[in-house]
Amino acid sequence: MLISVLLFLSVPIALKAVSTMLHRSFRDVAKSLLVSLSIGLILSSLVSSLIYLFFPSFRWEDSIFMIPALLTGNAISGTYFYAILFGESYPSALGRNIFTVTLATIITVTGYVLLLAFGLA
């Protein structure tokens, strides 16, 4: 559970850092990330539903390389939906989301490695 806890702590830190670096409000950055992520997840549900419908024996665990492709597709399309529905620039929202996710990942991994190094993980 440690990684999840670190991730939950690092997301607001990353949001704050991105909002400061890009001179945007915390609300804008958080809204963009959370809504894009949710729409992306709905689209992921659509893809998995269709795959389940047409290929019932398909297992995601066996096609590990398809999963990042799904993630990328959903992230891009989720952000596109967000940008239109909230009247924002698409490249700006996409860049901001990618930056936030990258930063949150770096903070989480660094935190985990440090905890491992100090024997706390």
Add this chain to the structure above:
Amino acid sequence: MLQRRMPNLLALAFLFLLSLMPRLLWLSSLPRPYLTPDEIIYPQAGRAYVDGVMHGDLTSFRLNAEHPPLAKLILGALLTLIPGHWISDIDVQRGLCAGLSSMTCVIIWLHLKRYGYKVAFAGWLFASIDPLSVRYSVALLDVAATMFLTLSMYLALRKRCTSQSNSIQVGIAGGLAALCKYSALPIFLGTLFLEHVFMTSKSRKSEELAITTFSSMVVILVGNPLFWPPTILGYSGLEAISSSSSVYSLGPGIFFAFDWLEPALQSTAQGRTVFYLSMFLSYVCVFPFKLFVESIVPWAVLGCLLYNVKERRQLSDDQLSLVPWVVSSILFFWLIGKSRVEFYYAVMIVPSMTLLAAIMLPLSRRPRSC
């Protein structure tokens, strides 16, 4: 006053009965028991809780301590009132489930009525005949929590005229939802927080959010004896909860979807690392519920979203007011590992999506202001 309200009440009763029919038909066709062990344990727990409350013996709340007591207490009260030789415990439980699920449909109607009868009818119809809502109406705790959560959102968005008493009502309804199922609490608090983050033009102020959160916490602490001090209860309720809460874990200490990464990083055997890594990727990248196979509501939401995107139309304030609830439910069930094995959790996502879909339909009209 009553004469003026009578036609409205009759209309609501009619809508309730119409929503009830498909649920009762479906539930009566299922084998007894169907949802095991829940359909066996909940009636026993409900009876034990009611007996315990009546005799001042709160040790009965140790039974099924991993879930909060309210829905089981309501069931226990019904079982005590209805003579056992008339109808079986499972049938009473299913009747209650169908009733609570139909109440949710009526609240959706009430919520949408201010956008016009066409919108209200569309939303009510989506909720009433939605295969997912009908199929999983067998899950007592989820259905009860969904009903109270929908009620809290109805109260929160009813007039958008925020006041302290309205904030307290919203908090009480949210607290009651969490007293039926703990999952409702993060969704409720997440919605409040996101509403604050989204800050639409009619959002609540921080003070009102604090009052809502505080009143929901008071309801949860007062309503669940397991949170009472051991001096009153006679035992540690928190210990009872923690000893029963192993049901929430999945696999090697997996609680959240991201937890699969930890065994993947720590494992020394290559085969296991690949397995844990593939589990991690599938949990994080694939949404747990196949909503588009089981429900009609996501299709309506997606259709409306695509229509808005095609027309390059932004979301209005009323549509935005529902986005925090949708986002909070989706993110919560995505993060929780157990969503992958308990598909009926999806029943808690449907009302928010139904309301959003109905408001986004092209037949929507401006709501009456307060």
